[in-house]
Amino acid sequence: MASSLFDHGQVFSQLERIFSAMGCNGRHAHLCSDILVLAELRGIPSHGLMRVPDYHRMWKKQRINASPSLSVVHESPGTAVLDADRAFGVVAGVHAMELAMEKAQQCGTAWIAVKNSTHYGIAAYYSMMALERDMIGISMTNANTLVAPTFSRQPMLGTNPISVAIPANLEPPFIADFATAPIARGKVSIKEREGQPVHQGLLQDEKGRMTTDPAAIRKGGCIRPLGGDYEHGSHKGYAMAAIVDIFSAVLSGANFGPFVPPQIADLPEAQNSPGKGLGHFFGVMRIDAFQTKQRFKEYMDLWIKTFKNATPIDDQQEVMVHGEPERRKEKYHRQKGIPIPEKIVRDLNEVAKELNVKQRLSTTPEQR
Amino acid sequence: MASSLFDHGQVFSQLERIFSAMGCNGRHAHLCSDILVLAELRGIPSHGLMRVPDYHRMWKKQRINASPSLSVVHESPGTAVLDADRAFGVVAGVHAMELAMEKAQQCGTAWIAVKNSTHYGIAAYYSMMALERDMIGISMTNANTLVAPTFSRQPMLGTNPISVAIPANLEPPFIADFATAPIARGKVSIKEREGQPVHQGLLQDEKGRMTTDPAAIRKGGCIRPLGGDYEHGSHKGYAMAAIVDIFSAVLSGANFGPFVPPQIADLPEAQNSPGKGLGHFFGVMRIDAFQTKQRFKEYMDLWIKTFKNATPIDDQQEVMVHGEPERRKEKYHRQKGIPIPEKIVRDLNEVAKELNVKQRLSTTPEQR
Numbered sequence: 028m029a030s031s032l033f034d035h036g037q038v039f040s041q042l043e044r045i046f047s048a049m050g051c052n053g054r055h056a057h058l059c060s061d062i063l064v065l066a067e068l069r070g071i072p073s074h075g076l077m078r079v080p081d082y083h084r085m086w087k088k089q090r091i092n093a094s095p096s097l098s099v100v101h102e103s104p105g106t107a108v109l110d111a112d113r114a115f116g117v118v119a120g121v122h123a124m125e126l127a128m129e130k131a132q133q134c135g136t137a138w139i140a141v142k143n144s145t146h147y148g149i150a151a152y153y154s155m156m157a158l159e160r161d162m163i164g165i166s167m168t169n170a171n172t173l174v175a176p177t178f179s180r181q182p183m184l185g186t187n188p189i190s191v192a193i194p195a196n197l198e199p200p201f202i203a204d205f206a207t208a209p210i211a212r213g214k215v216s217i218k219e220r221e222g223q224p225v226h227q228g229l230l231q232d233e234k235g236r237m238t239t240d241p242a243a244i245r246k247g248g249c250i251r252p253l254g255g256d257y258e259h260g261s262h263k264g265y266a267m268a269a270i271v272d273i274f275s276a277v278l279s280g281a282n283f284g285p286f287v288p289p290q291i292a293d294l295p296e297a298q299n300s301p302g303k304g305l306g307h308f309f310g311v312m313r314i315d316a317f318q319t320k321q322r323f324k325e326y327m328d329l330w331i332k333t334f335k336n337a338t339p340i341d342d343q344q345e346v347m348v349h350g351e352p353e354r355r356k357e358k359y360h361r362q363k364g365i366p367i368p369e370k371i372v373r374d375l376n377e378v379a380k381e382l383n384v385k386q387r388l389s390t391t392p393e394q395r
Numbered sequence: 396m397a398s399s400l401f402d403h404g405q406v407f408s409q410l411e412r413i414f415s416a417m418g419c420n421g422r423h424a425h426l427c428s429d430i431l432v433l434a435e436l437r438g439i440p441s442h443g444l445m446r447v448p449d450y451h452r453m454w455k456k457q458r459i460n461a462s463p464s465l466s467v468v469h470e471s472p473g474t475a476v477l478d479a480d481r482a483f484g485v486v487a488g489v490h491a492m493e494l495a496m497e498k499a500q501q502c503g504t505a506w507i508a509v510k511n512s513t514h515y516g517i518a519a520y521y522s523m524m525a526l527e528r529d530m531i532g533i534s535m536t537n538a539n540t541l542v543a544p545t546f547s548r549q550p551m552l553g554t555n556p557i558s559v560a561i562p563a564n565l566e567p568p569f570i571a572d573f574a575t576a577p578i579a580r581g582k583v584s585i586k587e588r589e590g591q592p593v594h595q596g597l598l599q600d601e602k603g604r605m606t607t608d609p610a611a612i613r614k615g616g617c618i619r620p621l622g623g624d625y626e627h628g629s630h631k632g633y634a635m636a637a638i639v640d641i642f643s644a645v646l647s648g649a650n651f652g653p654f655v656p657p658q659i660a661d662l663p664e665a666q667n668s669p670g671k672g673l674g675h676f677f678g679v680m681r682i683d684a685f686q687t688k689q690r691f692k693e694y695m696d697l698w699i700k701t702f703k704n705a706t707p708i709d710d711q712q713e714v715m716v717h718g719e720p721e722r723r724k725e726k727y728h729r730q731k732g733i734p735i736p737e738k739i740v741r742d743l744n745e746v747a748k749e750l751n752v753k754q755r756l757s758t759t760p761e762q763r
Contacts, residue, residue: 101684101685101686102503102684103502103503103681103684104472104473104501104502104503105472105473105502105503105504105684106502106503106504106680106681106684106685108685108686133472133502134471134472134473134474134501134502134503134504135471135472135473135474135502135506136473136474136502136504136506138503138504138680140685175705176702176705176714176715177714177715178707178708178709178712178713178714178715179705179706179707179708179714180706180707180708181705181706183701183702183705191634191638193641193645201637201641203634203637203638205628205630205631205634206631207631208628209622209627209628209631210628226626226627228596228623228627229627231708234708235707235708235709236708253621253622253628253631253632254577254621254622255596255623255627258594259577259594259596259597259623260573260576260577260578260621262573262715262717263573263574263575263577263621264621265717266559266571266573266717267635269569269571269702269716269717270559270571272698273561273569273695273698277561277691277694277695277698278680278682278685278686278691279685280686280690280694283698283701284698284701284702285701301694301697302694312474312506312646313471313474314646316469316470316471316473316474317469317474317476317508317646317647318469318476318646318648322648323645323646326645326648326669326670327641327645329669330640330641330645330651330652333551333651333652333653334544334551334637334652337543337544337547337549337551338547338548338549339546339547339548339603340546340547340548340599340602340603340604341546341603344546345546346544346545346546346547347544347545347546347630348637349630349633349634349637
């Protein structure tokens with residue numbers, strides 16, 4: 028599909044207008060726009076602009092609340108449960124991380140479970156907030172049901188991502204951000220569109236048999252947990268996804284597993300679901316609650332350098348430390364612009380039109 | 396190999412005599428014995444009695460200290476770093492968990508990083524301690540270097556396990572305990588002894604090529620991270636192992652990654668390693684810091700029942716919730732006895748003899 032390059036600042040401004048038109052206040056419109064642009068900059072377009080039409084439809088159906096009243100419904104000095112009042116996930120997540128960083132001043136760490144929330148975008152957006160405060164940031168969420176537990180043919184879990192961001196000194200920080208399933212739904216769709224098979228060990232069909240057919244997901248199949256099958260440790264991937272689900276939803280009182288409300292407007296929400304909305308879980312740990320800041324950061328530099336210098340299998344493919352590929356993409360896209368497929372530009376302009384936003388994104392060179 | 400069944404109480408008493416003879420006080424001898432017996436009861440013999448000869452050799456080389464002075468070297472209301480003074484790992488781990496449960500009374504959660512420790516056995520021993528106090532328990536450790544990062548042919552990480560134990564109401568608790576690598580070193584050795592290949596995707600040879608030959612590990616090969624290769628998400632398994640390593644060793648000041656001192660007496664410790672000993676990381680979260688206890692536990696019951704009832708692929712293989720297989724084995728072994736191979740009985744008796752412990756384990760029926 029043809030793409031054009033856009034300056035990220037131009038895209039950000041257009042998104043701000045769109046979210047403001049939905050009724051977001053200035054701060055919330057900023058956050059909603061910032062996380063989508065950051066996803067594009069870091070090379071994760073599945074969590075970027077392509078979400079906007081769905082966010083818009085979810086908002087029209089009142090499944091997302093653009094002017095929420097967030098409230099702490101339970102707390103201790105180092106913990107809280109936040110009811111997000113169906114806010115945009117990023118509004119809930121940033122609120123939770125700010126509360127966590129404040130509570131960690133007293134306790135050394137703090138942990139916030141969020142219920143009644145919606146799709147929260149890239150998990151690293153939240154974990155990275157802790158870095159500038161010399162804290163480790165942790166973020167996780169449950170998600171649309173797509174993954175079958177080991178030995179099951181029923182979708183019971185989302186791709187439930189985890190992000191952990193850890194500050195260093197002279198080295199850039201360690202930033203892991205990964206789904207606990209081996210492949211994202213978006214990548215399966217791309218394979219299907221291209222008529223390409225997916226690797227063996229990632230998907231199963233409606234009867235639970237391994238398949239390489241990307242269409243299997245639409246026909247009642249599932250993504251397998253990380254590991255693929257029991258012999259390759261899929262019960263460990265299943266454990267990770269289950270822990271994310273329990274921390275995000277049972278601690279908070281959100282919906283868990285198969286009851287997670289779909290974050291796609293065309294899919295109906297379950298009736299009589301046991302919890303409220305989607306759940307997230309956030310944590311921060313002050314590094315000076317464990318070591319002096321300087322000693323921790325220098326030791327982390329040594330960790331990063333040691334792993335970067337691990338002997339590669341192939342000299343053409345260096346060994347990576349988590350966060351490095353995204354950081355390179357971000358640098359490149361900030362300079363060169365972010366590539367946006369024409370279809371997505373049209374979708375964004377359609378949303379703008381419906382919301383009576385006058386400005387449009389244009390792919391003609393003079394507008395860039 | 397021929398095995399005999401032993402009453403777990405008889406084995407426990409013999410272990411207590413052995414650890415007491417090494418100089419452990421009553422409490423420490425109890426803990427060292429209890430964790431090994433529990434590993435056998437729960438069907439994880441790789442972390443059970445077969446470790447005793449190595450523990451004994453490590454003790455003789457003064458790499459394990461049977462009369463340690465544990466000390467908190469840094470703390471905040473909800474965190475601490477513990478220097479374990481080369482204690483048996485279980486002595487350090489139980490001390491850390493007790494401190495965490497005490498600190499969580501104030502902060503809702505508490506997190507303890509441990510340095511200067513040694514092999515700590517089954518990770519679930521520690522996480523499960525939290526259950527009777529209505530807390531979630533979390534335990535992780537770094538370990539002997541065996542696993543190569545994605546794209547590397549160098550062993551840089553251990554099989555770095557994580558355990559999370561979560562209380563429920565009428566249902567038994569959720570207890571996950573899993574290595575972040577897809578196969579344990581012990582299982583590779585068993586395959587080699589049996590002349591059997593291992594599954595493709597678990598191991599690589601000294602050049603980093605995938606192999607099914609279990610001997611590859613002895614010849615400079617490595618275990619791959621969970622996922623196997625990049626296309627199957629091995630960078631996610633690498634991320635999990637890295638996070639365990641950083642939390643266990645960088646937060647505490649223990650040795651990380653390739654510098655972790657081997658917990659096998661025949662392998663030398665590195666000179667000039669940057670940290671102190673092996674590292675662990677423990678956490679507890681009071682469930683009433685997030686919900687009323689009763690509401691949390693009932694919701695957790697619903698989670699467990701929902702997942703147990705997921706549609707199986709094959710009616711002969713039910714869908715499991717983590718902790719269930721070990722619980723069944725424990726029940727069975729408590730009644731029927733634990734099977735111990737004759738070689739291990741001889742090894743234990745050899746250790747007893749060296750330590751001037753008069754009693755012996757006997758495989759003759761009248762002794763059982």
